[in-house]
Amino acid sequence: MNSTGNDDIFLFAEENEEACLTSIDEYGWHILIVDDDKEIHTVTQLALSGVRILGKPLLFGHAYSGKDSVEYLKSHNDVAIVLMDVVMENDNAGLDAVKQIRDELHRDDTRIILRTGQPGYAPEEQVVQEYDINDYKTKTELTRNKLVTTLISALRSYKQICQIKQNHFYLEHIILASTSLQQQHQINQFAKLVIEHFCLLTQILPDGLLAIKNTLAEKTPIIVMGGSQKYQQYENQALELIDNDRIIRQVSLCINQKQNIISEQDTTLFINNQKYQAALYINATPNLAELGSYIEIYLANISIALDNITLIKELKITAFTDKLTGLQNRAGFIKSLNKFIEQPSLGDTVVLVDICHFSEVNHGLSQEIGNQLLKACADRLQDEYGESCQIARINADVFGIIGSADKVSPEKIEDTFSFPLLVANQRFPIYVNSGFYQRETTAQTGLQVLKYADIALNQAKQSHAPSFAYFDEAFEQKMAWRLGMVQQLRADFQAGRLQLWLQPQISLDTQKATGCEALLRWKTEQGNMISPDIFIPIAEHSGLINEIGDWVIEEACRHIKQLENRGIHNINISVNVSIAQFRDPTFISKLCNTIDLFNVSPEQFGLEITESILMDNPKVIIESLNTLKQHGINISLDDFGTGFSSLSYLNQLPITTMKVDRSFINEMDTTNGEVIVETILALGQKLNLITIAEGVETQEQINRLTELGCNIIQGYFYAKPMPFDEFQAYLSQQPS
Missing domain, CATH: 3.40.50.2300 (Response regulator)
Known part of the structure; x- marks a missing residue:
């Protein structure tokens, strides 16, 4: 143009x-x-x-x-x-x-x-x-x-x-730096990133270091956290060890005067923190005026991230330490066990020490006394084994020790606790169970060692008295078998292979069945029958008993309804319950709701409890039983006289029936045995209770029980437990 x-x-x-x-x-x-x-x-x-x-x-x-x-x-x-x-x-x-x-x-x-x-x-x-x-x-x-x-x-x-x-560039890089620093857990890497991000922000080559001083501890030196490559040799060392007087002078001046020190040759920036004071030394003079307040923002972010990195360092210590006793915790013990596998010099024996009946101290004397007892126990172990062994608190009342066999033998452990502990100005005698693992047993990881020692400890606890056990591979096989049984039981229960069999209870007056006891049976997929003595404890140990127990109650109600539909209204069905079920706070309401749901008469449903259930928590159990009694449910005291004496609670229990255990019936041919049965039956009569004798197998037993005034007989003499269809047929064959 x-x-x-x-x-x-x-x-x-x-x-x-x-x-x-x-x-x-x-x-x-x-x-x-x-x-x-x-x-x-x-x-x-x-x-x-x-x-x-x-x-x-x-x-x-x-x-x-x-x-x-x-x-x-x-x-x-x-x-x-x-x-x-x-x-x-x-x-x-x-x-x-x-x-x-x-x-x-x-x-x-x-x-x-x-x-x-x-x-x-x-x-x-x-x-x-x-x-x-x-x-x-x-x-x-x-x-x-x-x-x-x-x-x-x-x-x-x-x-x-x-x-x-x-400004966007500065903010973007400060945010990036802050995120990166907050995620960093290693102190030397943290320092390196501080240098790199600062130099990226100021557009200079990374050349510098980060130094720190703990302000909470007196006379602590300034420590080099880390820096660019030529300062990495001084990481975690005192600043005065650096072969550069100028850096020592500039950093010391910055921290002591708590201000930035800027010269024509270098830049030292002060980073303030509640626990620490730090200095960022840069071997250059970037134009900080251009950054304005952004440099202060960056330094503030370093301070926050510094809190985080020191907190993580503290957390790492906490992660492996038991807060109550100051000993290693479970994680720290496993870490030590890994070293134990790699380093034979650490010893040849691992032992777990369990305080017997510790829960009773917590419940009976308060948790505070329980904590003091644990601390006293830790101190005793530390005094005895601290110099030559590694000690840990594995869980609430179990301690672990790593050492040599001559230091941590069963005799040494027993001797350690032979003198009572001093707790709250009182002497507490304690007893322990111990599980031992020895190095010659093959283990690949620390976790495996802990598992083997725990298996040995569980074996030792099988005894009623304080005891000890060394790990044996047979124990592990038994544990594996139990685990397999739990898995098979759960699978077969879900597949509907559990059955409810019924054993008739015969009135001695009418010679007719007045009721029955519901008994659980397990028939595997292969057709094998597993004894209740085997699978009931497994169900209780695995926690499956509550789910199975709910099903048993439903099945019993269903059978009562089926009998009613056939015109049979005078047969009661009683079921057994476990401690675990009573510990479930929803058990009582679920039981009452199930009876109402099936629309059966509560008087035809019975609940059998053992003395061990009663003694678990007498006050709570009695309150629960009163609730069931008010609902119309019959309560039967099973195995009377075989466990803890419940005479003191007998008058408070809302029971209608007392059962004489088969072990007493079997001893009736002896003088003492007959006296025991006679006493139990007389007690039941005085309390206006229905009495049932279990395990009756001979005519002689029946004759004597009749003379003693027993009301009902249950045993093989009349009938074994049977499936529901056979039970119906049995009822139809009774004399009219």
Whole structure:
């Protein structure tokens, strides 16, 4: 496009107007002139010669077509303003170039001022709306003063955009650094990242270190946490060991004066923290003024992350230490056991020591006394074995020891606790069970060693008296067998292979069945019958007994209903319950709801409890039984006289029936045995209870029980336990 006489107006008019001037800077604003008329380049640059805007001179670049301007911007990232002619190689060359600059080069910060010598060719309003430009003027209206004013406005906008982008850069990197530092758990790596992120933020090469001083401890030295490569040899060492007097002086000065120390040679920044004071030393002098408050934000983030890294260090210690006793905890003991496997010098024996009846101390004397007892026990072990063995508290009342056989033999352990412990100014005698593992038994991991010692401890606890046991592979096989039985029991229960058999209870007056006891039977998929003496304890130990017990109650109610539907209304079914079921707080409500759900008469449903259930928590059990009694359910005391004496509670129990255990019936042919049965039956009669004798197998037993006034007989003499269908057939064969 050729220049016209009118173009001279904007170049030379109002020359007395001054631009906004500030301090002189060696750098200038990069202005790109884009016009296909070389004269426009010359006169524009001449008109703006010597002008300083916002303290900087103008530096000019030149392009003579829209296409050239795009190529120029590709290789120059610092162009602040483009003075773009609209009509050049074609009518829309300038507008096309603007679109490329914005959409393809993504140069959103560069300000673009459109100039045209053909007013009205491209309507100003339409162009401003469609294109991201700073201004759009005809060349005739751009006098020198107006051109400078337009440039000032555009450069202010450019400077603000650059500042926003710079702020975004700082914030983005501070957030990135903060996230990275918070996730770091290793102190030396933490220090290295602090250096790297700072140098990335300030655009300098990473060269420095991070030092720290614990302010909570007196006379502690300044420690080098870590740093760039040439300082890594000093990690976790005192600062004074560095072979550089200047670094020692600058870092010490920074921490002692609690302020930043900045020189022409290096920069040392103070990092304040509640527990620690730290100094970030950088072997360079970055322009911190440009960062403004961002450098303080970065240092504050280091302080927070420093809290985190020291907390994690404390947590690692806590993770392996028992808070109550100060000994190793289970995790720490397993860690020591792993070393035990690798290092024979640590000893050849591992023992677990369990305090007998510790729960009774907690429940009877308070948890505080229980804790003091545990601390006293830990102190006793520490005094006896602390110098030569490793000691840990594995769980609530179990301690572990690693040492040699001559130090931790059963005799030594027994002797350790032969004298009572001093707790709350009183002497507490305690007894322990011990499980031993010896190195010659194969174990690959510390966890396996702990497992084997625990198996031995469980074997020792099988005895009623305090005892000890050494691990034997037969124990492990037994444990594996039990685990397999638990899995098979659970699978067969879910598959419906458990059955409820019924054993008739015969009235001695009528010689007819008045009820029956529901007995659980397990027939495996292979057709094998598993004895209840085997699978009931397994169910109780595994926690499956509650689920099975709920099913037994439902099945008993279902059988009562089936008998009613056949016109049989006078047969009671009683079921046995375990301690675990009574410990379930929902058991009583579930039982009553099940009876109501099946719409059976509560009087035809009986519950058999043993003395061991009663003695588990007499007060709670009696309250629960009263609730069941109010619901109409019959309560029977099973195995009377075989467990703890319940005479003191007998008058409080809402029972209707007392059962004489088969062990007493079997001894009736002896004088003492007969006296015991006679006494139990007489007690039942005095208390107006129905008496049932279990395990009756001979006519002689029946004759004597009849003489003694027993009400009901249950045993093989009349009938064995049988499936429900056979039980129905049995009832149908009774005399009318």
